[in-house]
Amino acid sequence: MAHFTKATSVHDWLDQRLAIDTLRRVLAKEYWIPKNINFLWAMGMVLAFTFGILLVSGIFLLMYYQPNVNLAFDSVNYTIMREVEFGWLWRHVHAVAASVVFLIIYIHMLTGIYYGSYKKGREMIWISGMLLFVAFSAEAFSGYMLPWGQMSYWAGMVITNLFSLGSLEFNGLVEWIRGDYVPGQAFLDRFFMLHVLLIPLAILALIGLHFGALRIPHVNNQDGEEIDFEEEAAKYKAGRKRESKVIAFANDFLSKDMFVVSIFLLFFFYLVFWHYGFAMDPINFDPADGLKTPPHIYPEWYFLWSYEILRPFPKDPGLIAFGFAQVIFFLLPFLDKSPNAVPASRRGIFFWWFWALVIDMIVLTAMGKLPPQGIYSTIGLVAAVAFIGLWIALPFITKMEKKV
Amino acid sequence: MENSRRGFMGKVFGAVAGVGAVGTLYAMKKSWDPLPSVKAAGFTTVDVSTVEPNKLVVEKWRGKPIFILKKTPEMVAKQTEAETARDVIIDGEHFLICIGLCTHLGCIPAYRENKDDFKCACHGGEFDASGINTKAPPPSPMVIPPFNVKGKTVVLGEEGDQYRKMKEAGVLA
Structure with a gap:
């Protein structure tokens, strides 16, 4: 059995039993x-x-x-x-x-x-x-x-x-x-x-x-x-x-x-x-x-972008596009082929890719809230296709990137 | 190691744990199935003798809306063969009976009496008076539920002769 001594304080008593000092040192x-x-x-x-x-x-x-x-x-x-x-x-x-x-x-x-x-x-x-x-x-x-x-x-x-x-x-x-x-x-x-x-x-x-x-x-x-x-x-x-x-x-x-x-x-x-x-x-x-x-x-605002990727397509392609949007972010570390782990501003085309993605998701969010009619449907479709296109382009863009 | 007692114990442990895991998952799966009381409430009888032509009647069956539409002679006269194939004949009259859910994502389309068609407000899909999809996104006609015509009534949930004929002809959905 481990050796315990008479505690000099509450702190010491706890430290002997739970190693609170070690925990605090390692974690904080x-x-x-x-x-x-x-x-x-x-x-x-x-x-x-x-x-x-x-x-x-x-x-x-x-x-x-x-x-x-x-x-x-x-x-x-x-x-x-x-x-x-x-x-x-x-x-x-x-x-x-x-x-x-x-x-x-x-x-x-x-x-x-x-x-x-x-x-x-x-x-x-x-x-x-x-x-x-x-x-x-x-x-x-x-x-x-x-x-x-x-x-x-x-x-x-x-x-x-x-x-x-x-x-x-x-x-x-x-x-x-x-x-x-x-x-x-x-x-x-x-x-x-x-x-x-x-x-x-x-x-x-x-x-x-x-x-x-x-x-x-x-x-x-x-x-x-x-x-x-x-x-x-x-x-x-x-x-x-x-x-x-x-x-x-x-x-x-x-x-x-x-x-x-x-x-x-x-x-x-x-x-x-x-x-x-x-x-x-x-x-x-x-x-x-x-x-x-x-x-x-319509869903709450935070789901609108992925909802809008589902909506403009016919049923089955819509579901596939929706599934794509749900999993594609997981693959980011593997789709980014560049060895550079620096801010986007120093990565050439990737910088534009980043802002294009942000703007595209904002557009998808706005269109997802609007009724699916006329020009909104068209903008939604373009933005949904653009979203998929951006992710398909990512490995090629990052492959061409120069090492910084 | 393969033939040792320890290896044998390992395999026995694995087998017992495997049986336990499969049994547990099976019980969990079955616990989420619809309850018998839910399934038993699955038959609805509707009297259609008082239904007015070109006025949509919505009944409830298994928690789903059922569209019942008595067609006027003019509507029947200008129908295509594919549309007539989906008509339910009750006492010599033509009816549309279908589950009133858009086949895209399950919203309830609204009937437009002046245009003799259905329009889904969610994503803009349209169906004709026989429930056949005429404008995307819905990929297929509204589904005809199992039915059995008995005199001037129809029992939803039971498979009658007319239903079986439609099933063979492949016009249910």
């Missing part, structure tokens, strides 16, 4: 972050914090929500909104955070793409991040079902129908997912379970993987410079902090992180208190009705 004090970064490097902490907000507000909503097709709508719109004190606060915080978390995810992803933070040993960071994106998407979709309004019901109908895989007509699979011929009690119950337990568990595990994937390659920096972390850490520990290219994760970097988080929270609570409406679709304030399709069905 001697985990190194480059100095050459900017505020975009704080998005990870903003996301972690927003996930915490979703968890806490979700716990309070969970205490009054009823996962029953006859009660769900009123439990949200009457009980939580009118009876529970500050129920409105939890609901608006939850809805706004669910929407804003995707804005930050997109900024976080685009930062990674711009600075080449998905290659040279950072592939697993990218892949675990994309898995998180998928898990967050599933979490957002399952949560959207719960108020059981018209948009919940019809989004549930349309999205589960995708699993019939077009002309393959896997209707049995669709009915299995729903537990009914149409979304009903079984459907609401299982999506409730997914939303409050299984997917959050998966997200927590994936966050662990994402952080773990960062450990060995470390965070990238503004110049894609390869830093000898041991050498720089030695300078820092020797007291030559000004000369060292790195700082400690905690408390040095964390204090900067939390500064950005606090700015973000001001913006976030401004939305919660004055502009929560953008996260609440008016159509979802009508209770679900399986015999009345709303005239225009």
Whole structure:
């Protein structure tokens, strides 16, 4: 048995049993972050914090929500909104955070793409991040079902129908997912379970993987410079902090992180208190009705770009294009054939590719919200084809790129 | 190692774990199947004797909307053969009976009485008065559900003679 001595303090008592000093050293004090970064490097902490907000507000909503097709709508719109004190606060915080978390995810992803933070040993960071994106998407979709309004019901109908895989007509699979011929009690119950337990568990595990994937390659920096972390850490520990290219994760970097988080929270609570409406679709304030399709069905803003890739094509090609859009980001580290892990501004054509992708996704997002008629259909089709074209062109563009 | 006791124990462990895993997955799969009560509620009888011509009636069957449209003699007269092949004959009258869901992504199309056709608001698909798709994105006609004509009523969910003939002719969807 290990040898224990009489503890000199509570700290010492814990340290002997849990090695808290070692943990703190390995996870915080001697985990190194480059100095050459900017505020975009704080998005990870903003996301972690927003996930915490979703968890806490979700716990309070969970205490009054009823996962029953006859009660769900009123439990949200009457009980939580009118009876529970500050129920409105939890609901608006939850809805706004669910929407804003995707804005930050997109900024976080685009930062990674711009600075080449998905290659040279950072592939697993990218892949675990994309898995998180998928898990967050599933979490957002399952949560959207719960108020059981018209948009919940019809989004549930349309999205589960995708699993019939077009002309393959896997209707049995669709009915299995729903537990009914149409979304009903079984459907609401299982999506409730997914939303409050299984997917959050998966997200927590994936966050662990994402952080773990960062450990060995470390965070990238503004110049894609390869830093000898041991050498720089030695300078820092020797007291030559000004000369060292790195700082400690905690408390040095964390204090900067939390500064950005606090700015973000001001913006976030401004939305919660004055502009929560953008996260609440008016159509979802009508209770679900399986015999009345709303005239225009569209997803939340963060899914519009991929929805618009599905929409302008006939059924089967549309599904293939949609499937392509869902998986293609995963392959980014392998489609980028250039050895350069530097900012896009120093990579020639890739710089234009990056901005073309951003603009194309904004156009797709705008068109996805508009009714599918006339010029909007045409613009949507062009943008969808452009999206696929950009990704097909990526290996060729990056192959031709000169080494910097 | 292959023939040792340890190797044998390894294989036994693998076999037991494998059986357990397959059994667990099977139980999980079956637990998500539609319940017997859901499946049993799958038969609906509709009396069509009071249905007015060119007025769409929407019934509910297995949670899905069922379109019932009695055609006027003029509509029947100008139909093509493919359209007539999908007509359900009840007491000498021509009816369209189909699942009222767009075959693109399952929205409910609206009937336009002045144009004798259906228009889906979600993605702009159109169907004629026999439920046949006339404008993309829907890739196929609206589906005719199993039905059985009994006098002036029709039982949805049961396969009758007319349904079987349509099935053989391949005009159900």
